[in-house]
Amino acid sequence: MIVAENVEKRFGDALVLKRVNLRVEPGEVVTILGASGSGKSTLIRCINGLEALTGGRITVDGHDVSTKAGLVAARRASATVFQLFNLYPHMTALGNITLAPIEVLKLPKAEAEARARALLDKVGLGAQADAYPQQLSGGQRQRVGICRALAMQPRYLLLDEVTSALDPEMTGDVLRILAELAADGTTMVFVTHEIEFARHISSRIVFLEQGELIVDLPTAAFFAEDGGLAVPRIRQFLSKMKKD
Amino acid sequence: MRFWRVIEPYIGFLLQGFALTIAACLLAIAGAVLLGALTASMRSSGNRLVRGAANAYGDVFRNVPFLVQLFFFFYGLPELGIYIGAFETGVIAMSIAGGAFVSDVILSGILTVDAGVIDAAKVSGLSRVKIFTRVVLPIALRVSVRPMGSVLINLVLTSSILSTITVNELTGAAKIVAATTFKPFEVYAVLLVLYASLTTLLSFAISAVHRRLNRFMTGG
Numbered sequence: 001m002i003v004a005e006n007v008e009k010r011f012g013d014a015l016v017l018k019r020v021n022l023r024v025e026p027g028e029v030v031t032i033l034g035a036s037g038s039g040k041s042t043l044i045r046c047i048n049g050l051e052a053l054t055g056g057r058i059t060v061d062g063h064d065v066s067t068k069a070g071l072v073a074a075r076r077a078s079a080t081v082f083q084l085f086n087l088y089p090h091m092t093a094l095g096n097i098t099l100a101p102i103e104v105l106k107l108p109k110a111e112a113e114a115r116a117r118a119l120l121d122k123v124g125l126g127a128q129a130d131a132y133p134q135q136l137s138g139g140q141r142q143r144v145g146i147c148r149a150l151a152m153q154p155r156y157l158l159l160d161e162v163t164s165a166l167d168p169e170m171t172g173d174v175l176r177i178l179a180e181l182a183a184d185g186t187t188m189v190f191v192t193h194e195i196e197f198a199r200h201i202s203s204r205i206v207f208l209e210q211g212e213l214i215v216d217l218p219t220a221a222f223f224a225e226d227g228g229l230a231v232p233r234i235r236q237f238l239s240k241m242k243k244d
Numbered sequence: 245m246r247f248w249r250v251i252e253p254y255i256g257f258l259l260q261g262f263a264l265t266i267a268a269c270l271l272a273i274a275g276a277v278l279l280g281a282l283t284a285s286m287r288s289s290g291n292r293l294v295r296g297a298a299n300a301y302g303d304v305f306r307n308v309p310f311l312v313q314l315f316f317f318f319y320g321l322p323e324l325g326i327y328i329g330a331f332e333t334g335v336i337a338m339s340i341a342g343g344a345f346v347s348d349v350i351l352s353g354i355l356t357v358d359a360g361v362i363d364a365a366k367v368s369g370l371s372r373v374k375i376f377t378r379v380v381l382p383i384a385l386r387v388s389v390r391p392m393g394s395v396l397i398n399l400v401l402t403s404s405i406l407s408t409i410t411v412n413e414l415t416g417a418a419k420i421v422a423a424t425t426f427k428p429f430e431v432y433a434v435l436l437v438l439y440a441s442l443t444t445l446l447s448f449a450i451s452a453v454h455r456r457l458n459r460f461m462t463g464g
Contacts, residue, residue: 048367075369086364090382090457099378100368132460152368 001025001061002047002078002156002189008055009042009211016042018211019056024189026155029182031190031198031219034208035237040191041083043208044160047189048080060156076104078156079149083164085141087133093120093144094129097151105152112151119147123177139170146177157181157188164193195241199223207234250430254421258431261417262438268335268413269400269442275339276399277392280346284384285376287347288354298347305344310402313337318409334406342399349391353384386457393450397443404439414438 002024009017017039024030032040045051047058049071058065060074087096097116101107107115120126123143133141142162149157159178163171175197182188182201192198198205198219205222207215215228222228229235251258286298305313314337321333328336357380365375407416418435422428 050363050366072369075367078367080364080367082360082364084360086358086360088361088364088379088383090386100370103371103374103378104369134460148364148368 002058004043004047004056004058006056007043007046007053007058009039009046009051010054016211017046020208020211020213022206022213022216024156024187026187027185028203029186029188029190029201030204030206031192031202032206032208033192033195033198033237037210038208039211040208041160044080044158044189044191047074048078048158049075076152077154078158079152079154080158080160081142081145081149081162083161085133085138085145085165087141087144087148089133092130092132093125093136093147096133096144097148100148101151116147116151119150120144123147124173137170138166139173142166142170142174143177146174150181155187157186159188159190159192161191161193193241195238207231207237209233247430247433250425250427251434254425254431258414258417258421258434258438261412261414262442264331264411264417265400265403265413265415266442268331268338268403268406268411271335272338272342272399272403273396275335276342276346276396279339279343280348280350280392281381283343283347284350284354285381287351288380302344302347305341306348310337310341311405311408313341314405314409330406330410334403334409334411338399338402338406341402342395345395345398346392349388349395350381350384352391353386353388354380356387357383382457386454389450389454389457393447393454396450397446400443400446401439 002022004020004022007017007020008015020039020043022030022043032043034040042051046053047060047065049065053066059070060077063073063077064070065074088099091099094113094116097119098109098112101112101115102109117126117129120129123146125140125143125147128136128140128144133144136144145162162178163174166174171194175194178188178190179197179201190198190202202219205215205217205219205228206213207222207228215222215231215234217228220227222234229238283298283301286294287302289295289298314334317333317337318330321328361379361383362375365379370378403413404415406413407419410416412420414435418431422431425431
């Protein structure tokens with residue numbers, strides 16, 4: 001379980017997260033919605049320890065990410081997919097996917113590669129195993145990014161606006177894969193602007209507004225007239241997004 | 245041919261010197277690259293003390309003439325009770341001086357590495373050392389190899405200064421031959437060709453490494 005308690009994050013004078021509380025149980029798909037600058041990505045970056053908290057506490061399966069040993073264990077339990085893919089440019093798709101399994105999980109190279117090829121096959125990139133990131137399209141790179149995360153066999157998958165840098169067709173490819181993962185019971189924390197998609201795969205939706213988590217509801221309730229839509233800010237946000 | 249008549253009796257001696265030059269350069273290049281990579285990693289460290297120590301090393305050895313550094317080691321080490329040969333002293337001095345410059349070019353390469361790529365390596369659980377050796381350094385070297393080539397070629401040229409501490413490498417050997425024959429022009433003409441071939445070969449090697457590292461990179 002991922003637990004965030006009274007999380008506060010300050011960048012200089014700017015308070016980016018204000019007393020945020022969030023729990024993600026195994027098997028859940030939790031989508032974080034909110035306008036740009038509302039703190040969504042920062043929250044993900046606090047969970048995987050890329051940003052240090054300035055207040056409160058985050059634990060992943062009981063491991064406190066603000067301690068050294070806790071962070072190692074927490075990172076072992078989760079994996080992150082990034083908006084701009086962040087693939088290793090000097091390694092092939094296969095190299096990108098097998099680096100951490102070999103170095104961190106200590107898998108034998110042959111086994112790590114066999115697993116990586118199976119993952120690539122699953123996302124339709126079986127033929128691109130030896131391609132370098134520069135030789136792949138954005139959608140293909142992001143699918144490699146997803147394979148790289150899955151190769152660590154994480155209990156929690158953290159997805160930080162993974163389709164924001166992709167055109168609609170490539171977005172479709174990536175979302176199909178995520179839908180399959182959700183159907184398989186993969187636990188996900190999903191930061192996105194794809195509202196319709198979030199509605200389909202999420203078990204819960206939380207809404208961040210200027211660093212404050214103002215709504216945390218099951219998906220159906222979030223889109224209900226007497227639930228999330230009763231909150232003026234959310235109604236306004238959703239109607240704006242639909243126009244795009 | 246007059247030229248060949250002058251050189252012929254000494255060609256073996258000069259080639260011995262050339263072999264010593266090549267040996268000193270290969271060892272010093274290895275030393276300078278290792279020391280440079282280590283120093284660059286320290287200069288990009290989050291620890292202020294580590295960074296300060298590495299910066300101090302770079303500043304000192306880039307800003308003092310190599311001749312002075314060489315004499316400092318050659319006459320200074322015995323004062324400290326360390327007795328090693330002139331050749332070894334020369335290689336160590338070249339490695340230390342070269343390492344200061346190499347660390348500069350590797351550091352500038354490190355600063356070009358995309359922060360997001362490092363984030364990805366961090367969250368995957370890789371240790372700091374693995375992140376540096378498997379991700380940061382290989383990416384940095386793509387950018388750094390060419391400027392590093394200039395530094396290493398300079399290091400080869402600097403090896404001629406070892407003649408001042410009794411190492412009879414190519415220049416040292418040439419001085420002796422010139423003094424014996426009173427034909428400095430012929431002797432130094434041979435040196436010109438030998439040094440130029442050595443540095444040209446090195447620059448080809450650097451280009452090959454650069455192409456190899458950048459196989460699938462656009463630009464650069």
